[in-house]
Amino acid sequence: MLPNNPYMIDSEPFYLNTGDEIPMFEAAAAARLPVMLKGPTGCGKTRFVEYMAYRLKRPLITVACHEDLFASDLIGRYLLKNDETVWVDGPLTRAVRMGAICYLDEVVEARKDTTVVIHPLTDNRRVLSIDKKGEVLCAHPDFLMVISYNPGYQSVLKDLKQSTRQRFVALTFNYPEPKEESRIVATEGGIDADTASRLVTLAGKIRNIREHGLTEGASTRLLIYAANLVGQGVTFKAACTAALLQPLTDDDRIQETLSDLIDDLL
Amino acid sequence: MLPNNPYMIDSEPFYLNTGDEIPMFEAAAAARLPVMLKGPTGCGKTRFVEYMAYRLKRPLITVACHEDLFASDLIGRYLLKNDETVWVDGPLTRAVRMGAICYLDEVVEARKDTTVVIHPLTDNRRVLSIDKKGEVLCAHPDFLMVISYNPGYQSVLKDLKQSTRQRFVALTFNYPEPKEESRIVATEGGIDADTASRLVTLAGKIRNIREHGLTEGASTRLLIYAANLVGQGVTFKAACTAALLQPLTDDDRIQETLSDLIDDLL
């Protein structure tokens, strides 16, 4: 490992263990099995992978996937420098070489060629084929592929193929238990335990009405935002409106319901 | 902050506070929370962000989003200069480096890779990943991400994903109250209070029939246009026809209704 590797995480990220995800991730890493993190928006998947990278002392290279992410964005490309074409590694190739954790966030959003590129890296071959250089790269023993995936978005067009899914050990994430979530909101949002607890109670109610029109519940992140606003002197009601009600929906009727839920907690 | 920064707003923009949006924006800026401005066309979202940039004394970099705006348009790209490829920062990268407010106007219109690029900038990481340079840029402490969004346009194809929405504190805008709007129209349109008030009364009536066929009500901007025309000697009726009736609709029957509304005010 290079000293001063910019991909190393220097200080321990705040992470509260909510199940057996830590030993399971360690077992997968020890057995060199690729890992899939399943769960809703803002429940801590990205934080978890940062925490595990710190804990395992491995560099972490994160790629946020999107519809215009091509395989060459991951692998690398030739650039023109001083009248010469020079090869520049992409983030995946860098991770494969240095033995980093490569984290493909929201992998279903990427173009299909991306998912195929990772196939030979996620079975017993553990190789990356750089077609443009005619090079086949064997992964560093510490290389670990991690992807995240939100099953709530599943649609016909944006689904992981079975031939991709069946290459990963899957860990499921969900919102933390109320007690733990209150601790997280208080710590990260910088507010007192009571206000944090009220925010978590509100979130619980919002997540319950989720099936009645809200496509997704309030994330822990939004609770922390609300806490941050309260910390800046904003009232509880105004903070909840700006950080929870308005971001979650544009629907007038659901907004009214949410507004009533907030009023109940004043 | 650079002296003579071209992105600084030198003179105070005219802005009338219509709710608690100013303290809320200040709280979000202090807590470094990304901000989403929700509201209809021409109700003052862009003016508000200019006003806040002036008030907070931060540079403002605005990007009007559209279907062909790629992530690389925001981040930057390599250009060929004197036989060498030279990196040129895009507007988002510039804002991240200098600690500016980056305002993505009508963000749902942009390509999907754009919204993903801003994800790591809008959670606690506050980083911008410039994949093509292999550089990860930590945002300047004063950097603030602001997006605007018109819920009235919402469709299946053009909607903000929950994983994007739940990264923003949201402020809702609407047309100003009649009294305030009259002041704005008189000030900006350069006409007397009475004519301004008649225009605002007309706008109120038009906004009421909105549900009966008009997809959107008359914006404050169009009222100022009508005022400008009156200031140039055009009659009230002709000004309203050219600046309100014709821009709003091509439908003969709605035009008749609008024409009657104008006649009622002569």
Place this chain on the structure above:
Amino acid sequence: MLPNNPYMIDSEPFYLNTGDEIPMFEAAAAARLPVMLKGPTGCGKTRFVEYMAYRLKRPLITVACHEDLFASDLIGRYLLKNDETVWVDGPLTRAVRMGAICYLDEVVEARKDTTVVIHPLTDNRRVLSIDKKGEVLCAHPDFLMVISYNPGYQSVLKDLKQSTRQRFVALTFNYPEPKEESRIVATEGGIDADTASRLVTLAGKIRNIREHGLTEGASTRLLIYAANLVGQGVTFKAACTAALLQPLTDDDRIQETLSDLIDDLL
């Protein structure tokens, strides 16, 4: 203003005022308000803007919009010249710099990024953002944005968004009154007043059956074509068939109806 500016219109175009469009355009130009010209094909919108450019003594830069017109076609791009990339202004940038009237003909046909590019030019900011150069250009005081738009073509896919529409003062055009149209046809088509009048009578009848199958009535331009053919010795019936009946429709039954209308005038 540059002497010998190639965009200046040297001789007065023939234009017959049919309403209050001239003073209204002058008022909008004086107040620096963007102008939208609404109306059917071939009724004189392009001629009108040429006439106003001549009258206001401003250069006119016209861009015919189409599905493959990108924002960069309007703004400009880098070209390679003698081993160097040189920036070349597009027509919109040229107009913004020199204070010309920029006329975007059939603007709904353009790509969506085009309409967004003109947004900051069509509100009180009056700026053009040249992202590729990192330059923000303030419009010359004489710069005027004019667009044309045919409401008859309106479809779900090809419609102006409200956020674009509500940036323009709109002038409506239609076919001229019979007396004026006869004068235009006689002058431009080089024929006697009687034949011109018969052509205009025919056009009136064709425009009446428009709702019964013809998507659009006969334009003044086609009447002038018919007049030109008569001027070349073609018979009235043959000229009307070649210049009116055949261009307007491929439908056998409507052709028969039009043929009968022509016969009625022999």
Place this chain on the structure above:
Amino acid sequence: MLPNNPYMIDSEPFYLNTGDEIPMFEAAAAARLPVMLKGPTGCGKTRFVEYMAYRLKRPLITVACHEDLFASDLIGRYLLKNDETVWVDGPLTRAVRMGAICYLDEVVEARKDTTVVIHPLTDNRRVLSIDKKGEVLCAHPDFLMVISYNPGYQSVLKDLKQSTRQRFVALTFNYPEPKEESRIVATEGGIDADTASRLVTLAGKIRNIREHGLTEGASTRLLIYAANLVGQGVTFKAACTAALLQPLTDDDRIQETLSDLIDDLL
């Protein structure tokens, strides 16, 4: 006119006048009016425009339009030559400069930007705007725009817009009268009058059943092909099968009907 212009037609093409299309084309050319040739496949539209180019002694530049024909294919583009970008005129620009007839064959097949490019060339402006060079080219007085168009193909997606149609004088073509068609088939196919007449009789019968399943009748070209095969010693039945029956349809039942029609003429 350049001597040895490769676009000049040296020898008179064989063309049989079937109506008043020759004087009408001459009138349009004299009045500088754009011309649209309407009619089915293989009825002589291309031959007619070659004949008129020869008769008017003007060069002819033909462009076969297709879905991937961009405006730049017509206008021209910059090419890299010896480290320099050199402008190369496209066929339309060449025609505009030299005063040629520019014939856009099957214009509805072209991309939409193509049809828009020809707009300023087909009204009284007669200019071609070469945006990439910032050049506005006035058409040579002899320049004439001619397009062809097959109404039988008309569909929602592939239709000429009224704003394009209403810029042309239209001449309608159809299959020649039997007597004339027999003369054409005998002359071009190199066979005796009797066999030619039998082929034309067959074509008449095929064109009659057209509405019952054949999307288009047998073209004069296919009759000439059949005549050519007979001239090479192929039997009448085999020639008609190979040159008429098989090219026209893949449908078993219609093939049987056509086979019976051929047998009737043996």
Place this chain on the structure above:
Amino acid sequence: MLPNNPYMIDSEPFYLNTGDEIPMFEAAAAARLPVMLKGPTGCGKTRFVEYMAYRLKRPLITVACHEDLFASDLIGRYLLKNDETVWVDGPLTRAVRMGAICYLDEVVEARKDTTVVIHPLTDNRRVLSIDKKGEVLCAHPDFLMVISYNPGYQSVLKDLKQSTRQRFVALTFNYPEPKEESRIVATEGGIDADTASRLVTLAGKIRNIREHGLTEGASTRLLIYAANLVGQGVTFKAACTAALLQPLTDDDRIQETLSDLIDDLL
């Protein structure tokens, strides 16, 4: 003709005449008429055109068409060589220059611009327009255009336009008669007459159930494959399963039917 032309076919391909296709092709070649070969997969169309090229002693240039084949792939393009752009002929241009047979295999699969490019080569003009070079190339007298086309694939999207079809003399191909097919399978597959005959009997039965679910019958090529496997010591049943049953279908029920048909012949 160049000596050592790599496109010449040196040794006579094995071809069994099954109708009058040889004299018909010779007549078309003599009369310079383009030829369309119609028929199902693997029935010998490609072999036939190789045979005719050998027989007529003309070079053969074959292009397998596909959805991403552009006109420029056929015509040629500029390439950068030693700092200079050099024109490189595509296969069609090469054929037009040297008087080769140009065989476009499965032409409906190609992009539409491809079919249009061949139009001026397939009527009496016999020219190829190389727009990028501003060159119009007259075809060598021996140039012959041949296309293949499988009517069984016909769909709305992938159909030959009448304006393309009506430019070709069409020859229809089908599976050979049992006796001839047995000879072919024995000769090409290197097995005894009896086994070849059993394979052909099986193919006949498979082709009969074609309408009941199989989209296409077993090709002669697959019969030769089965014969090859038998020649390598594979049993008749295993060879038929691997070379006929499995390639033809994935449907369990049809596979069972085919399996029964194989068993009947053991």
Place this chain on the structure above:
Amino acid sequence: MLPNNPYMIDSEPFYLNTGDEIPMFEAAAAARLPVMLKGPTGCGKTRFVEYMAYRLKRPLITVACHEDLFASDLIGRYLLKNDETVWVDGPLTRAVRMGAICYLDEVVEARKDTTVVIHPLTDNRRVLSIDKKGEVLCAHPDFLMVISYNPGYQSVLKDLKQSTRQRFVALTFNYPEPKEESRIVATEGGIDADTASRLVTLAGKIRNIREHGLTEGASTRLLIYAANLVGQGVTFKAACTAALLQPLTDDDRIQETLSDLIDDLL
């Protein structure tokens, strides 16, 4: 064969023969017939081709196909090196030259031009046409084309055309028999025979409920993953949940069913 060929497989891959696939592949290779491997995800197709390459002592070049794989990715392209364009062979061309097995994994995922490129390589011609170089390459006698294909994915858009299918001998793969699969899981997963046997029993039950909602059964690979986790000290239930239940489905009800199946085996 080059010494030190990086495409040679040095050590024998672990492979358990489950039918007659080895002699059949050897017969096809001897007769130079292209081979198609049909079967579900993770049942050993890739391992089999690696084993056969080792056994036949031929190099193996694997290409994972995807929606953005163009023909030029397979064949090669010109790259700019030191101011010169240099041709670089793609993986298919390399295989054709050196006589390797070219394995196109999941070939239906590739772009259509890819499947057409391999046509002349998969019939008796055995040639690769490199259009961009004007080169026609005859395949090395040892060259062997192998493709894989999962019939379970078959859809209208992603299907192999008959004209492609009928060029291959097809071998069908399925999950191994329980006894063999237990041996594989124990060997590869590094666990005792009893646990391996329980995992295989579980897989059998999961594959049986496949038709009731699971699109594909549990692959052998996932069983090995579960075994690996158990080997790392994870409990049987947790390992099955992470390596089988979660990767296979996001459906709550099917997850419950799977959970019950796991509990039955504790």
